[in-house]
Amino acid sequence: MSDINKIKHLYARAGFGLGFADLKQVQNLTIGQAIDRVFQASAAVKPLTPIASYLDSNNVAKGDKMAKQQFLQEERQQQVQLNVGWIEKMSTDDSQLREKMTLFWHNHFACRTRSPWYSQQLNNIHRANALGDFKVMLTQVSQSPAMLQFLNNQLNKKDHPNENFARELMELFTVGRGNYTEQDVKESARAFTGWGYNNLGNFVARDGIHDTGQKTFLGKTGNFTGDDIITMLLERKETAQFICTKLYKYLVNEKPNAANINAMADVFYTSNYNIQKVLSFVFKSDWFYNDSNTGNLIKAPVDLIVGLNRQFYVKYNNPSVLMQFERTLGQVLFNPPNVAGWPGGQNWIDSSLLMYRLKTPSILLNNGIIDFSGKPDPEDEVFLAGNAKRSTTASAQAQTVAGWDKFLADIPAGTSKTQIAQTLLSPKLNTYVMAVVNRANDVKGMVSELVSTPEYQLY
Template sequence: MDNINRIKHLYCRGGFGLSISGLEHIKGLSVKHAVEDLFKSSSGIQPLTVIDGNETYNDAAKADSLTKKMFMQQQRQLEKDLNTGWITQMSTTDSQLREKMTLFWHNHFACRTQNAFYAQQLNNIHRTHALGNFKTLLLEVSKSPAMLQFLNNQQNKKGHPNENFARELMELFTIGRGNYTEHDVKESARAFTGWGFNNNGAFVERKALHDDGEKVFLGKSGAFTGEDIINTLLERKETARFICTKLYKYLVNDMPEAKNINAMADVFYGSSYDISKLLKFVLTADWFYADKNTGNLIKAPVDFIVGLNRQFYISYKNPEILMQFERALGQVLFYPPNVAGWPGGKSWIDSSSLMFRLKIPSTVLNDGVIAFKGKADPEDEAFLAMNVSKRNAVNTQVQSQPNWDKFLSGIPANISKASIAGALLAPALNSNLMAIVNRSTDVRSMVIELVSTPEYQLC
């Protein structure tokens, strides 16, 4: 693979892709220097600040039915604002690697909450520690109101332990299935008794509700607390291997390769769970750039939408259209299907979502009309029922504004149409793609047709 394709691959996987002008700007860098540049541009932290505070939620429980209906409408609007705020940030920020890894942790620590303030708080935890230390990230997530509420640890009390959080902590967040017993789940749940949060969304250890008796967990015994359990899980190399397997599928290939994953786990475990050291190891490894690992991943819906926005500098008169795109494609931010998150891979594509994927680029780039239909998300059902509305097919004007002048001016004067196509697409140009290139009479129509192909769905 030549250098320009390596740089393109790096930014496709470690970010949301490069514009043609951006690729031209850094194509002369070595892979090592390009990786350093990617990290440098993501060194800053820009938190989401869409939701001001938690006060509204504290008053809702006391409200009458009319006020509760108004509150529910307000809540839905806050959720929409948070969603579009994050999409906009991913589409415009220079911190591509940080946002790409925030998206990874958003799915790894999958969580649903009706409190948009808590959702924003958890998202900012993911962002703050996205490139930092996994232990710190895990502790902060475990103490967040969103996760404590979602997995019922607010109800976890001495004498009546709730096992939800303890189970998912092991099964989905750390060592994975097969590496613990039901007894470990029960003892772990006892250790997390008393962990909760107050009305301000701050973590509290309720000492009176904590079981301070001796527990036996993964072969060790003691009067363990929640932090002791987390430390014990991180002492097990199975945790490093579990995280590295998920990251490999996210950044490299859907088909795990044991040799590479073991090498990743050695780095991760040996660095005391330093996420940046792990990522630098992966992004500079020769196998990361092997032909079998390029142009082979189906873009997640959010990657697809954000990549399109970034490539063509798209703005939207009504950003809520982006949520309709997400829903049609099967990935609504802050609404994972369950605590296991979105499965990814080939599950992103079915006959319905593929139709939308192929239609969205030309619609967005031509400010067209697109029909949305389908069943509402389960969390929306109550809201829809209250408003006596049904989700039938709706023709929606996208009202998008790509910046064609900026896109076209970023293309070097002497570059061939085939080279433009190569910069836009991850897979190698085949005969069908070359036919599009050869019959096109202008660059604009060519690129719209190219980004409407199945090949554009791959990175």
């Protein structure tokens, strides 16, 4: 594979795709230089901050229906602001790798909370540590009000331990199922008693309700705290293996390769869980660029939307419509289906979802009309359909403006239609795609047709 094709693959997996404007900047680089460029662009941490104020439900007078209604409305507005704010950040920020990995950790530490402030706080923990120290991130996530609330650790008290957080910490965040016992769950829960948060959203270790007794966890006995449990879980190489398996499926191939994953786990474990080092190892490995590992992953809905936004400079006259696209395609940011997150892969596609996915690019690029099916929130229907009638379908104009002039101007003079198709699509050009290319009378029409093919759904 040539360096330019490797760079294209790198940007597809370590970001949200390589646009023609990006291509001009990297086309003369070696793959090693391109990898360095990707990390350098994501070195700085720029927090997501569309939510400027914390809404405290404790200030809402009990029995005051109007005050409660106003609070819920403000909370809903903040949820939309947060969602749209992150989409815009992913669509415009140069820190593609940091945002791509923030999206990975957003799903690894899947969490739902009604508080947009807590959601933003947790998202910025993922972002700050996305390329850093996994132990620091794991500890901060475990102490975040969003996660403490979601997994009920606020209710975890001595003599009445709540096991929810302790169980998911092992099953989904670290060693994985089969590498601990039910007794380990019980003992771990005791160690996390007292971990909670105050009304300001700050972590507090409430000593008065912490179990100070001896605990036996993973074969060791002592007066363990939550920090001790986290340390012991990271001492188990199963944690590195579990996380690297998920990383491999996210960045390389849905079908795990034991040898490659073991090599990743060795790097992750011996580097004391340095995320950047394991990512660098992946991007510099020859197997990352094998034909079997290119153009083979199904884009998540957010990847699809953000990739279109970046490539075609899409602007939204009504940014709130983004959430309805997410809902229709099956991935609403900050609202995973459960604590295990979105399963991804083939689960992104069924007969109805594929239809919408194939329509989405042309709708966004040509300000089309789309019927949003499923069960949209009533408030979504208000701004989408223009009325408050509750239904299972809402038709709306996308209200988008694609930067076609800028996109076309980015294409270097002399670029053939085939080369344009090769830049837009990750899989090798097949007979059907070449037929689209060969019959095209103009570039804009060809591009609109190419991004509506099943091949565009892969990267």
